[in-house]
Structure formats: structure tokens, C-alpha cells
Amino acid sequence: MALRGQSLAELEVLCNHLYEGTDLAQRMQAEKVVLELIDSPGCLSQCQLLLEQGTTSYAQLLAATCLSKLVSRASPLPVEQRIDIRNYILNYVASQPKLAPFVIQALVQVIAKITKLGWFEVLKDQLIFRDIIADVKKFLQGTVDHYIIGVMILSELTQEMNLVDYSRHSAKHRKIATSFRDTSLKDILMLACSLLKELLAKPLILQDQRQQSLAMQLLKLVLNCLNFDFIGNSADESADDLCTVQIPTNWRTIFLEPETLDLFFDLYHSLPPMVSQLALSCLVQFASTRRSLFSNPERARYLGNLIKGVKHILENPQGLSDPGNYHEFCRCLARLKTNYQLGELVMVKDYPQIIQLIANFTITSLQHWEFAPNSVHYLLTLWQRMVASVPFVKTAEPHLLETYAPEVTKAYIASRLECVPVVIRDGLEDPLDDTATVFQQLEQLCTVSRCEYEKTCTFLVQLFDQNAQNYQKLLHSSSRNSLEITIQEGRLAWLVYFVGAFVGGRLTYTSTDEHDAMDGELSCRVFQLISLMDAQLPQSSNEKVELAVLWFLDQFRKTYVGDQLHSVFLSIVKADFLFLNMVHCSNAA
Numbered sequence: 001m002a003l004r005g006q007s008l009a010e011l012e013v014l015c016n017h018l019y020e021g022t023d024l025a026q027r028m029q030a031e032k033v034v035l036e037l038i039d040s041p042g043c044l045s046q047c048q049l050l051l052e053q054g055t056t057s058y059a060q061l062l063a064a065t066c067l068s069k070l071v072s073r074a075s076p077l078p079v080e081q082r083i084d085i086r087n088y089i090l091n092y093v094a095s096q097p098k099l100a101p102f103v104i105q106a107l108v109q110v111i112a113k114i115t116k117l118g119w120f121e122v123l124k125d126q127l128i129f130r131d132i133i134a135d136v137k138k139f140l141q142g143t144v145d146h147y148i149i150g151v152m153i154l155s156e157l158t159q160e161m162n163l164v165d166y167s168r169h170s171a172k173h174r175k176i177a178t179s180f181r182d183t184s185l186k187d188i189l190m191l192a193c194s195l196l197k198e199l200l201a202k203p204l205i206l207q208d209q210r211q212q213s214l215a216m217q218l219l220k221l222v223l224n225c226l227n228f229d230f231i232g233n234s235a236d237e238s239a240d241d242l243c244t245v246q247i248p249t250n251w252r253t254i255f256l257e258p259e260t261l262d263l264f265f266d267l268y269h270s271l272p273p274m275v276s277q278l279a280l281s282c283l284v285q286f287a288s289t290r291r292s293l294f295s296n297p298e299r300a301r302y303l304g305n306l307i308k309g310v311k312h313i314l315e316n317p318q319g320l321s322d323p324g325n326y327h328e329f330c331r332c333l334a335r336l337k338t339n340y341q342l343g344e345l346v347m348v349k350d351y352p353q354i355i356q357l358i359a360n361f362t363i364t365s366l367q368h369w370e371f372a373p374n375s376v377h378y379l380l381t382l383w384q385r386m387v388a389s390v391p392f393v394k395t396a397e398p399h400l401l402e403t404y405a406p407e408v409t410k411a412y413i414a415s416r417l418e419c420v421p422v423v424i425r426d427g428l429e430d431p432l433d434d435t436a437t438v439f440q441q442l443e444q445l446c447t448v449s450r451c452e453y454e455k456t457c458t459f460l461v462q463l464f465d466q467n468a469q470n471y472q473k474l475l476h477s478s479s480r481n482s483l484e485i486t487i488q489e490g491r492l493a494w495l496v497y498f499v500g501a502f503v504g505g506r507l508t509y510t511s512t513d514e515h516d517a518m519d520g521e522l523s524c525r526v527f528q529l530i531s532l533m534d535a536q537l538p539q540s541s542n543e544k545v546e547l548a549v550l551w552f553l554d555q556f557r558k559t560y561v562g563d564q565l566h567s568v569f570l571s572i573v574k575a576d577f578l579f580l581n582m583v584h585c586s587n588a589a
Contacts, residue, residue: 064106446505504555
């Protein structure tokens with residue numbers, strides 16, 4: 001297809017159909033023309049026409065898209081041609097820094113692809129695609145818009161170098177990524193940190209959108225550096241709680257400088273929420289740095305600096321009202337225990353104040369159950385891992401978990417019971433319907449509950465008795481209030497799940513006869529509830545309570561149907577007899 005005169009305008013109309021159109025036939029026709037453009041011998045000249053003469057951002061985006069596909073082909077363009085394309089795009093964005101952001105992003109991606117695919121190519125005894133940092137420094141000497149474009153180029157290049165293209169040989173990708181890591185990545189990180197220090201040293205004007213954009217691009221660049229797959233293990237963020245960042249040994253000096261961590265904590269406190277959450281994302285990666293990067297004294301100092309910054313955030317929690325900041329901060333807390341031992345945490349300066357602040361933050365978060373519910377996982381991960389570490393702590397320093405872990409457990413239980421009437425009356429989405437999340441959180445909570453287990457059991461028994469009695473009164477009331485009955489059944493469903501979780505969380509090496517007796521008391525309540533609900537059949541039933549009971553029975557079977565059955569069964573029978581006797585006497589009165 002030749003582009004002459006009106007055909008350029010026609011192509012711009014097709015661009016609008018392609019990127020904005022809702023008519024399927026028009027979009028299919030536009031895609032057909034685009035394919036013709038990419039496959040045409042004169043694709044490069046046509047892309048140049050679109051960039052230089054196109055009147056819409058979509059025309060420029062189409063040109064960038066075509067160039068990206070062209071330079072990514074299995075049979076590469078001649079090296080001289082790729083150099084020309086790279087230099088042309090660099091000059092183009094330098095001369096037009098106010099292009100639409102998505103156009104600049106697409107053009108920067110082309111530069112990154114050309115650089116990556118030509119990383120080892122030599123022309124006149126020179127590795128001609130490795131001078132990208134020198135090219136970027138020219139942008140840093142221009143206006144703020146040029147500055148932002150230069151940072152975007154480095155950020156996109158870092159991301160592209162880390163991106164696995166499964167259509168190409170993986171060994172070649174690792175060779176390129178490893179070379180980039182060893183020759184350029186540290187310099188890019190140091191440059192980004194230096195530019196952030198310069199930015200922070202200037203008066204920050206929160207209303208200045210360009211200043212915010214620059215801070216955002218710099219933080220994205222740092223985050224891309226820290227997210228780099230340093231050893232080729234393709235770390236998956238879905239395994240977020242197990243992630244360790246394999247920082248290269250020659251980066252050690254950067255991480256040992258206290259100013260490095262201070263920089264990102266200061267940026268968090270200075271920037272608006274949309275940008276400050278990126279500073280927290282960087283701190284999540286700093287908190288995940290592999291332990292072996294440091295000696296024992298160095299690790300203690302590094303952890304101390306991290307905890308100092310976390311403490312300052314907890315003492316000044318205003319920024320955590322933003323869901324993005326809150327979520328990243330919860331991730332940061334969880335990573336602390338993932339990469340550091342409880343014995344190391346308790347040795348940190350002001351540990352008693354810090355664990356109290358974290359406990360209060362957790363309890364407050366659980367009480368506001370409707371706010372950022374996905375972040376609760378990270379808080380429970382932190383407490384689960386800390387409690388699980390208690391038997392292995394060798395230091396004489398108090399960990400204080402016996403004080404705060406029961407309070408966290410109580411807060412979780414109370415918050416779930418309190419959400420029931422709100423969910424039912426306002427017609428909100430019921431957390432109980434998300435069984436995958438419920439079971440995951442119960443698995444975490446059962447570990448936490450085993451710290452000072454008698455406190456948890458006493459609290460749960462009181463709640464169960466109170467709610468079971470209220471439920472029984474509602475059932476026997478002359479004016480049956482179906483709404484109140486549904487609310488009470490929702491609370492009982494949660495309580496049954498809690499009992500199942502705690503009974504199922506029994507560990508052979510830490511459990512005692514007293515704990516087994518407590519499990520018996522809890523289980524007794526569920527068996528009594530089963531009898532009470534059976535008496536209502538077939539007139540009424542509640543699916544959520546029944547599902548909770550089935551889950552409890554499965555947990556009970558896994559834990560106690562075996563060698564332990566005899567002793568716990570006697571405990572349950574005894575508690576059952578006392579309960580029945582109490583009910584009988586109450587009815588007789």
C-alpha cells in the first residue's frame with residue numbers, strides 16, 4: 001500500500017478505528033491495513049511519514065508499533081539500518097518532548113528492543129548498541145521533559161533486558177541479561193539514586209505535575225533495577241511471601257550506606273500517594289535483600305535502619321490512609337520476617353515499642369475489615385511467621401509475642417463477627433463467599449492462635465456460648481425475626497470456622513494435654529450447635545453454617561481421629577454432659 005496525499009489521511013482514520021473504534025467490521029479492516037503496512041517493503045519510509053506528517057497521536061503510535069514489530073523479527077534488519085532507526089527515534093523524541101505519553105512510551109520500547117537484540121553486535125570493533133547510557137545523559141542536560149524521557153529510556157531498557165521472549169532461545173536471553181547486569185545495571189541504579197537525591201534536595205511542589213512525573217519515572221527505574229532477575233530464576237510475584245532479591249555482591253557498598261534506605265523513606269514522606277507508594281515498593285525490595293550479602297554485624301545494622309524507617313511510618317501513619325501505600329507497607333512488614341529471624345528482630349533497638357506499634361497497626365487494620373482486604377494476608381503472614389519462630393529463639397531478649405499475638409487473634413475474630421450484620425443489612429459481598437481467602441487466612445490465624453492458646457480459647461468459648469444462646473432464643477421466640485436469625489447464623493458460621501481452624505492447627509511437638517482439653521471444649525460447642533440445627537430440620541437450614549460444620553468435622557477428623565482419640569473424646573463427653581445438664585436445668589427452671 002503506497003502512502004500518497006489523501007492515503008495518509010485515510011490511514012489516520014483507520015488508526016482511529018483501530019484504537020478507538022467500536023465497530024467490529026471497521027476494526028478488522030483497520031487491522032488488515034496495518035498488517036499490509038508492516039509487511040510492505042516500504043514500511044520504514046511509511047513509518048517515517050506517519051511520524052513526521054501524521055496529525056494524530058494514533059498515527060504516531062501506529063508507526064511505533066510497526067517499528068517495534070519490524071525490529072523484533074527473527075531475521076533482523078541490517079545493523080546499519082537498526083542504528084539509523086535508533087538514532088532517528090532518539091532525535092525524534094528529543095525534538096518533540098511533548099508527544100503524548102503513550103507515544104513516547106511506544107517509541108522508547110523500540111529503542112530498548114533494538115538495544116537488547118543488538119547487545120553483542122560489533123561494528124568497526126565497537127559494541128555499537130551499548131552506548132545507551134551516554135545517549136541518555138544528553139537528555140538529562142535538557143528540559144524537565146527531556147529529563148523524563150531519558151529516565152524512561154533507561155527504565156524501559158532495564159525492563160526489556162529482564163523480559164523473557166519465549167519465541168527466542170532462552171540461553172541467548174540469559175547471556176544478554178547477565179552481561180547487562182554485570183556491565184550496566186549497577187551504574188543505572190546509582191544514577192537513579194543520585195537523581196532522586198537531587199530531586200529531594202530541591203523544594204518539592206506537590207502541584208507540579210512534571211515534578212511528580214519525574215519522581216515517578218525515577219522510582220520506576222529503581223524498582224525495575226531491584227526487580228531484575230539477577231540469577232535467572234524467573235521469580236514469580238505470585239509467590240510474594242517467599243521472595244528474596246538476589247542482589248549482586250558488587251552492589252554491597254550501595255546497600256551498606258545508611259543514606260540509601262533513608263532516601264526512600266524520605267521520598268515516601270515527601271511525595272503524594274500516587275508516587276510515594278513506588279517508594280514503598282522499592283523499600284519492599286530493599287527489605288527482601290538476600291541475607292548472605294552482609295556479614296552478621298552488617299546485617300544487624302541494615303535491619304536496624306529498616307526498622308527505624310518502619311517505626312517512623314507507624315508513628316506518622318497519615319500516608320497509610322491511601323490504599324496503595326497501605327498495601328505496600330503491609331508487604332514490607334511481611335518481608336521483614338521472611339528475610340530476618342525473630343532472634344535478630346528482638347535485638348533491634350526499641351524492639352518493644354516497635355512490636356507494640358506493629359500490633360496496634362494490625363489490630364486497627366483488622367477492625368477496618370472493609371479497607372484493603374487483600375493486604376490482611378501480609379499482616380497475618382508476619383504474625384504467623386513470628387509465632388512459628390518462637391520455639392527456635394535462642395536469645396534472652398523478650399519477644400513479647402505472648403502479649404500481642406492473642407490480641408491480634410481476638411481482633412481478627414471480633415472483626416469478622418462485627419462484619420456480619422453490616423454485610424447482610426447493606427447487601428455487601430460476604431467475605432465468607434470467598435472460601436479460598438477464608439481458608440488461607442484461617443491457616444495463618446491458627447498458628448498465631450497457638451501463642452497463649454488458653455487466652456484465645458477462653459475468648460472463643462465466651463463468644464460461642466453467647467451467640468449460641470442468642471440464636472436459641474431467636475429460634476424459640478414467638479415472633480421469629482428472620483433477619484436477626486440470618487445475622488446470628490452468619491456469626492455462628494464464622495465461629496465454627498474458627499474452631500475448626502484452631503483444632504486443625506494442633507502441633508504434636510508443642511501441644512499439651514491442657515491444649516487437647518481446650519480443643520475438646522471448643523469442639524463440644526460445635527457438636528451442640530449441630531444438634532440444635534438438626535432439630536430445626538427440615539423447616540430451616542443455613543448453607544454457610546452447614547459448610548462451616550463440614551469443614552470443622554474434616555479438621556477434627558484429621559487432628560484427633562487416631563491415637564489421640566481416647567483422651568480428647570473423654571474431654572468432649574465430659575464437657576458435653578455438663579452443657580446438656582446446664583441446658584436441662586435452665587429449661588426446668
